[in-house]
Amino acid sequence: MRLELKxxxxxxxSFTADDDIDLVVEPGQIHAVLGENGAGKSTLMNMLYGIxxxxxxxILIDGEPASFSGPGDAIAAGIxxxxxxxxxxxxxxxxxxxxxxxxxxxxxxxxxxxxARRAVLDVSEQYGLALDPDAVCEDLPxxxxxxxxxxxxxxxxxxxxxxxxxxxxxxxxxxxxxxxQIMRNLAEAGTSILFISHKLKEVQAVADTITVIRRGKVVxxxxxxxxxxxxxSAMVGRAVxxxxxxxxxxxxxxxxEVEGLTVVSDAxxxxxxxxxxxxxxxxIVGLAGVEGNGQTELARAVLGLVKPDAxxxxxxxRDAHGRSPxxxxxDGLGYIPxxxxxxGLVSEFSVxxxxxxxxxxxxxxxxxxVVDAGAVHRRAVDSIAEFDIRTQxxxxxxxxxxxxxxxxxxxxxxxxxxxxxxxxxxxxxxVDVGATEFIHSRLVSERDTGTGVLLISSExxxxxxxxxxxxxxxxxxxxxxxxxxxxxxxxxxxxxGADAAAAEAGPETGTDAGTGSDIETSTGIETSTGIETSTxxxxxxxxR
Amino acid sequence: MAVDTMEAPxxxxxxxxxxxxxxxxVYAALGLLLVVLALTALDGDRTTTVAFDRTLADADxxxxxxxxxxxxxxxxxxAGAWMIAGLAHRWFKLASVAxxxxxxxxxxxxxxxxxxTVFRAESILAGALFLSLPYMFGALSGVVCExxxxxxxxxxxxxxxxxFTGVLVANITGNVYAGMVGAMLAGALSTMLLALLAxxxxxxxxxxxxxxxxxxxxxTSFMYDQLKKAxxxxxxxxxxxxSWGPLADIPVxxxxxxxxxxxxxxxxxxxxxxxxxxxxxxxxxxTRAVGEHPAAADSMGVDVNRLRFWNVTAAGLxxxxxxxxxxxxxxxxxxxxxxxxxxxxxxxxxxxxxxNPLGVxxxxxxxxxxxxxxxxxxxxxxxxxPGEFLQMLPYAVTLVVVAGLIGRAKAPAADGVPxxxxxx
Numbered sequence: 001m002r003l004e005l006k007x008x009x010x011x012x013x014s015f016t017a018d019d020d021i022d023l024v025v026e027p028g029q030i031h032a033v034l035g036e037n038g039a040g041k042s043t044l045m046n047m048l049y050g051i052x053x054x055x056x057x058x059i060l061i062d063g064e065p066a067s068f069s070g071p072g073d074a075i076a077a078g079i080x081x082x083x084x085x086x087x088x089x090x091x092x093x094x095x096x097x098x099x100x101x102x103x104x105x106x107x108x109x110x111x112x113x114x115x116a117r118r119a120v121l122d123v124s125e126q127y128g129l130a131l132d133p134d135a136v137c138e139d140l141p142x143x144x145x146x147x148x149x150x151x152x153x154x155x156x157x158x159x160x161x162x163x164x165x166x167x168x169x170x171x172x173x174x175x176x177x178x179x180x181q182i183m184r185n186l187a188e189a190g191t192s193i194l195f196i197s198h199k200l201k202e203v204q205a206v207a208d209t210i211t212v213i214r215r216g217k218v219v220x221x222x223x224x225x226x227x228x229x230x231x232x233s234a235m236v237g238r239a240v241x242x243x244x245x246x247x248x249x250x251x252x253x254x255x256x257e258v259e260g261l262t263v264v265s266d267a268x269x270x271x272x273x274x275x276x277x278x279x280x281x282x283x284i285v286g287l288a289g290v291e292g293n294g295q296t297e298l299a300r301a302v303l304g305l306v307k308p309d310a311x312x313x314x315x316x317x318r319d320a321h322g323r324s325p326x327x328x329x330x331d332g333l334g335y336i337p338x339x340x341x342x343x344g345l346v347s348e349f350s351v352x353x354x355x356x357x358x359x360x361x362x363x364x365x366x367x368x369x370v371v372d373a374g375a376v377h378r379r380a381v382d383s384i385a386e387f388d389i390r391t392q393x394x395x396x397x398x399x400x401x402x403x404x405x406x407x408x409x410x411x412x413x414x415x416x417x418x419x420x421x422x423x424x425x426x427x428x429x430x431v432d433v434g435a436t437e438f439i440h441s442r443l444v445s446e447r448d449t450g451t452g453v454l455l456i457s458s459e460x461x462x463x464x465x466x467x468x469x470x471x472x473x474x475x476x477x478x479x480x481x482x483x484x485x486x487x488x489x490x491x492x493x494x495x496x497g498a499d500a501a502a503a504e505a506g507p508e509t510g511t512d513a514g515t516g517s518d519i520e521t522s523t524g525i526e527t528s529t530g531i532e533t534s535t536x537x538x539x540x541x542x543x544r
Numbered sequence: 545m546a547v548d549t550m551e552a553p554x555x556x557x558x559x560x561x562x563x564x565x566x567x568x569x570v571y572a573a574l575g576l577l578l579v580v581l582a583l584t585a586l587d588g589d590r591t592t593t594v595a596f597d598r599t600l601a602d603a604d605x606x607x608x609x610x611x612x613x614x615x616x617x618x619x620x621x622x623a624g625a626w627m628i629a630g631l632a633h634r635w636f637k638l639a640s641v642a643x644x645x646x647x648x649x650x651x652x653x654x655x656x657x658x659x660x661t662v663f664r665a666e667s668i669l670a671g672a673l674f675l676s677l678p679y680m681f682g683a684l685s686g687v688v689c690e691x692x693x694x695x696x697x698x699x700x701x702x703x704x705x706x707x708f709t710g711v712l713v714a715n716i717t718g719n720v721y722a723g724m725v726g727a728m729l730a731g732a733l734s735t736m737l738l739a740l741l742a743x744x745x746x747x748x749x750x751x752x753x754x755x756x757x758x759x760x761x762x763x764t765s766f767m768y769d770q771l772k773k774a775x776x777x778x779x780x781x782x783x784x785x786x787s788w789g790p791l792a793d794i795p796v797x798x799x800x801x802x803x804x805x806x807x808x809x810x811x812x813x814x815x816x817x818x819x820x821x822x823x824x825x826x827x828x829x830x831t832r833a834v835g836e837h838p839a840a841a842d843s844m845g846v847d848v849n850r851l852r853f854w855n856v857t858a859a860g861l862x863x864x865x866x867x868x869x870x871x872x873x874x875x876x877x878x879x880x881x882x883x884x885x886x887x888x889x890x891x892x893x894x895x896x897x898x899x900n901p902l903g904v905x906x907x908x909x910x911x912x913x914x915x916x917x918x919x920x921x922x923x924x925x926x927x928x929x930p931g932e933f934l935q936m937l938p939y940a941v942t943l944v945v946v947a948g949l950i951g952r953a954k955a956p957a958a959d960g961v962p963x964x965x966x967x968x
Contacts, residue, residue, distance in 0.1 A: 051843070051965075072845025087840035089833045090957070100833050101844030103826040110825050152844075 001062060001078055001160035001192050002027055003048075008057035010043050017043040019216040020057070025161065030183060030193045032207035032224075034200075036235050036432035038402050040216040041196045042084070045163050048194070049081045050074040072101070080153030081163040084196075086145055090138030095120050097137055098152045123151050127186065142291070143175035150182065154191075161192045168202055169430075172290045173460060173492045180206045198235070198432060200228040201461075236434045246444045249468035252281035254317070255421040255452030256302065261311035263297045263476075271297045273476035274311070277454075279421070284443065284453040286467025286484075288460060290495050294476035295456045296338060299425045302454070303335050304328050316420040329358050332420035336410055336427050338456070340403075344410045347399035351391050352380035354398045355413050379416075387412040388438065404435030411439060415446065422446060425456040440466060460488060561630035568627030571643040575621025578650050582613040592657045597664040598799040609657035616650035619643070648941065652917065661924045666799040668916050673800055673808055675919075676912025677873070678703065678883075680811045681866025682890025683897060683904040684818050688859035689735075690899060691822060692852045693835040694742050695960040697753035699863050700887025701760030702731040706867020708764040711878045712771070714781040723781060724868050731864015732857050734760060739856035743849035746962035757887075765880045782875035783807075807873040812905075814862065819901040831855055835956035838963040848963045866890075892942060899956060914938040 003025040010018040018040040025031045035041045046052040048059065050068030059066050061077055068074045074081075088097050095116040104115035120133040129147050137145060146167065153162055164183070168176045183206055187193055197203050203210060204224055212220040212234040220234040232240040256279040263272035272294040279285045289295055300306045302313060304325040313320040315333055329335070337343035345354050356365050356376050364375045380394035389408045391401055398406060407427065414422065424443060428436040443466055447453050457463050463470055464484060472480045472494040480494045586609060594605040623643035631639060656663040682699045689696035709730035714723025738756055741747040771777045786809070788802035822828035830851055833841040838848040870882050893911060897903025918934035 049843075070845060070847070071843050075845055081843070083843060087837065087843045089837045089840050091836060092829075092833070096829060097840075100829060100841060101846050103829060105826055109827055111829060 001025075003161055003192060003194075004060040004063075005044075005048075006058040006060065008044065008047060008059065009055045010040075010047060010052060011055045017216055018047070018213075021213070021216075021218055023211055023218070025192045025194055027160075027192055028187050028190045029208045030187050030195055030206055032195045032197060032203040032210045033213060034197060034203055034210055034222075034231060034235055035213035036198060036434070037404060037430060038432075039213045039235075041213055042165060043216075044213070045081065045165050045194070045196060048074065049079060049163060075101075075156045075159075078156065078158045078160040079163065080156050080159040080161070082146065082149045082153050082165065082167055084166040084169060086149055088137045088145055088148060090136075092137055093133065094131055094135050094137060094140075094148050094151075095133040097148060098123075098133075098155050102155075102157070119155060120151060123155050127151075127154060127182070127189070129182065142170045143172065143178070146171065146175070146179065154186075159191070161194065162186065163194045163196070165196045166198070167195075168197065168199060170291065172458075172495060173488070174496060176202065200231050203231065204228065232433050236432070238434075240433055240437055242433075242437075244440045244444055244465045246466075247448070249283040249447065251283040251468070252450065254278050255281050255315070256454060257312075257314040258298075258302070259312045261298065261301060261313060262309045263294070263301055263306055264309045265297070271476050272301065272308075275473070275477055277471060277478055279452040279454050281420075281452050282447060282450045283468040284447050284455050284466050286463035286470045287454060287456045287473055288463045288470055288491055288495060289458065289473035291458045293473050295425065295458075295473060297476075298473070299335070299338070299423050299454075299456055302423055303333065332418060334414040334419040334422035334451075336407075336414060336422070336424040338425035338429065340406055340410055345398045345406055348397055350395045351384070351389065351398055351401070351409055352376050352394040354409050355380050355383050355394075355416075357413060359417060383409075383412040383416060387415075387442075404431040407431050407439065408435065411442060415442060419451055421452045421454075423454050423456070426458065427455070428457075428459070428462060460491065463491075464488075561632055563630045564627040564636060567640065568624045568629075570624065571640075571647075572621045572624030572628065574647055575617045575619070575624055575643070578617030578620065578647070579614050582610055582617065582654070586610045586613065586654070586657070590657045592653045593662045594656075595662045595664050596666055596795050597662075598666040598670075598803075599793055599795045604662070607653065609653060612653045613650045616646040616653065619646035620650070655917075655921055658924075661921070664920075666796055668920055669796065669913075670799045670804065671920075672909065672913040672916040674804065674873075674912070675915045676908040677807055677811045677869050678866055678886045679890045679893040679908035679911045680815065680904060681862055681869065682887050683894040683908060684814055684901060685731075685859040685863035685866065686891055686894035687818060687822075687897075687899055687901060687904060688831075688862065689856050690894070690959050691835045691956055692831050692855040693838060693956060693958040693961060693963070694739070694852055694856050695749040695753065696735065696738060696856065696859065696863075697750060697888070697891060698735065698738055698756035698760070699866075699890055700883055700885065701753075701757040702734050702860055702863035703867040703870065703883040703887045704760040704764045704881070705730040705734045706864035707870040707882060708767060708867075708878045709864070710868035711778055711781065711871045712767075714872065715777050715779055720781045720783055720872055723872055724865060727868035727872075728861040728864040731862070731867055732860035735860025735863065736853075736857045739853045739860075742856065742962060743853045746964060749960050749962075761881060764878070768878060768880055771878075778877045780875050780877045781872055783872060805873055807869050810865065815901045815905045822901065832956070834963075835958055838958050838961075842963070842965055848965065852963070863887075889938075895955075896942065898954075910941060911938050914941045 005021055005023040008018060008021040009016065021044060023031070023033075033041050033044070043052060047054045050071045050073050059068075066077055068077070071081075089100065092100070095113070098120050099116045104112045104119060106112045117133040120131060123129070124131045129151055131144070131147060131151060137148060140148070150162070153159060167179060171179060180202065183193055183195065195203070195207060207224045210222040210224060210226065210231070211218055212222060212231065214235060214237055219237070222231060222234065228242060229240065232242060256277070258275055258277040261272050261275045262270060265271045275294065275298060277285070287295060287298075297306060301308050302315070302320075304320065304323060315328060316331065318331070320328060323331075341347065346357065353376070356379060359365055360371055360376075361369075365372055365379065377394055383389065384391060384394060387408045389401075389412065390405050398409060401409065411427070427443065428439050431439065440462075443453060443455070455463065455466055467484050470482050470484055470486065470491065471478050472482070472491055474495060474497045479497070482491065588610050590609040591606040592609045592612065594607065596603050620643045623639040623646070626639050627636070652663070655661075682703065685699055685702070686696055706727035710723040710727035713726030714720045717723070734756060738749070738752050741752045742749045768778070783805055785803060785805055791802040792798045794802070822832065830841060830846050834846065834848050834851050842848050867883070870876065871878050876882070889911065893904060893907040896907035897905070914937045918937045922934050
């Protein structure tokens, strides 16, 4: 399918989300759309998929103008979409999720389970996407759920164009490598792909053409040969440093000691299982791991939000047992939660109020139990200037801010009081390149003032950029502690549960190439074979 | 593929014996209490009589009460002891069912041991099925609504509308079946308001449900007062009992299943039909998707709010028919607030039945049975326990059943959450 967008514009009231977008996707091409959060990428895709109606402009499919009144029309026209937030019905089987909306029936609306199962197997065989049609979706790992989404998108009556909206946000390095390979295979088979992302490496590895969008406008068309810094500055509109400058750490005394920590979930699963970890003053310990391996529960246990079932936590040399979260915060514990919407901000409160959420009852913000609005306001003005929070005023509600600026509010709050130890969970999730740069440099300067920092991140890039020491978590245990010079593939293996000795022996001996071939692909994009194929495709892309 | 190399997380072993102290102690204590009470308060020569009153006139069974109560109490206590000693997870449910059933049976045996009371098995079971109908219709209506993601606490109101309209239409047309159709339409019209407000205007569904209940109560009460002034508008209509010839003479089964009113058969067929529709058809797949994850259904081209609208309206047909049970099936004229809160109990039955038509059937039968037993004991006049307490019996049993057997019931994920297609 050849897809052409002509002057596509979407306005929400006075706000223009997309402004006069022109874009052409050739058949069998992987076309990347690169842009920061809020640049208008998702709005664009939602127009293409019939979820939103364009204010003006045209969508041409193979030269014919198309207009969609709903996703059903887009599917019928041959467009399939994999959403950033999966659209899977959890308790349904894979087959039921795939057939939803275009059910296989034996007539009279009675479902044919056999035909539905067959259809899933057909598509999964055709494209090499292994799936069990009877598995219940909510029990599947995220990577497999995404495969279900892809099979679902490909199962349309004649899917010729696949939209992938930030598909790698929730995947492990191994799953990302696999996904990029799937994309290449699909493109080779003639499917056009629109790949929405803000991750430069992936775009570089897989795209034939790159369109960069900033503030709703197309600002650049790049070849995949463009360097990362070229792409980043096109996205942000100014030069961006992708490297974090930092000096070697000078670790001091232990600020966080975790011994034998065990947390059992409501479902009776040991989510943290005898975990040991020490973080010292003046160092950043990066906790690498696939999400859902106990990071969340560890962070919550350190803050005191969940009660450990066994083990000991000491913060700044004091046993934390029996100390409430408020007490721990008052003692100098800082916390950047992984889900800022749920744990980090009261979204209906103003920016100023959010900035003093953990100090509102202390001087100078309160006197005799009454909040001093003036002091809160002055504090907000200062923080907004210092942390470059883009808001119309301190009295705007936090929910009106973009994700990156919400994160800056949290960081400003945590960094504006004396602290001894900081837990930073996914500090740059959903935050664009510019804000990431800022947050990273603040974390490093935080370390330099002598705070101990536990950095929990599922992004290996972030771990590498910041950590002085890397601990890998798997199934609720620390399965390895390595220094930041360790190659990505070693950490990638640790993250999926290969034991430490085998992980380090792997690359040198190469003897387990056969058994480890699955693991070999888990090495992150740079070291994988992916880059070679993509260079070939770059050449092809150039020819077109 | 990296996923294949991942181990399953360390789950608590399903087969490893685990102690269930709280439940175990409660059951053991209840069982022992029964035994002790029986030994102190029951005469050894007392008997409980079970009669097959409709088919076999002379085949009464006489059960030694003391022995039966002690045996059943022992079963309850033993199940409790087993839980205290520790048992594999998969046996827990069995032990709970045994304990609860034995305990309830023991109470039943004891209650019917009073001189002059006879457990008329066939009448009581047939009556239980009949009395379970309002719960069945109400809960099925709730299942259809909530599976599509709309909370309907207005079932009580739809019952009232159905009960009232059923009689009125039957009186006007002179045809009782037209009355039933009228009741269904009245129920559907009243849910249509909920459907419209919940889908198009995204109003809080609990608020709308409460208001619909009050509206229905006020409207039917007002109309009742008006109709009293006119003759022949609120006369009782009745429908015949359907007898299936020789099948009706089978002991127990005959009177229970083959000698009932039309409503019983409609109820049972509806349970099967709603189950089949929900789990085996395109409509059901979409309905469940819309109740669990409307955005997913929307992205596959399903019109979420349209489906919800029509499902809620269709559910009103069921609730309206359930309303006709109060008047037409019971051969009664309409009276103010005659549904007496049964619409709310039906919601409880829906939850006890875990939003599944088969669960609803089981829950409704338990309610129907306990209600029937309570009425029967009360009517016999020689019960140990005052009638008011007997009327609490169904609810006490529900508490035991929910706490002991059902545990935490999970509602459809998007239940009660309005869907705005522009949200995403």
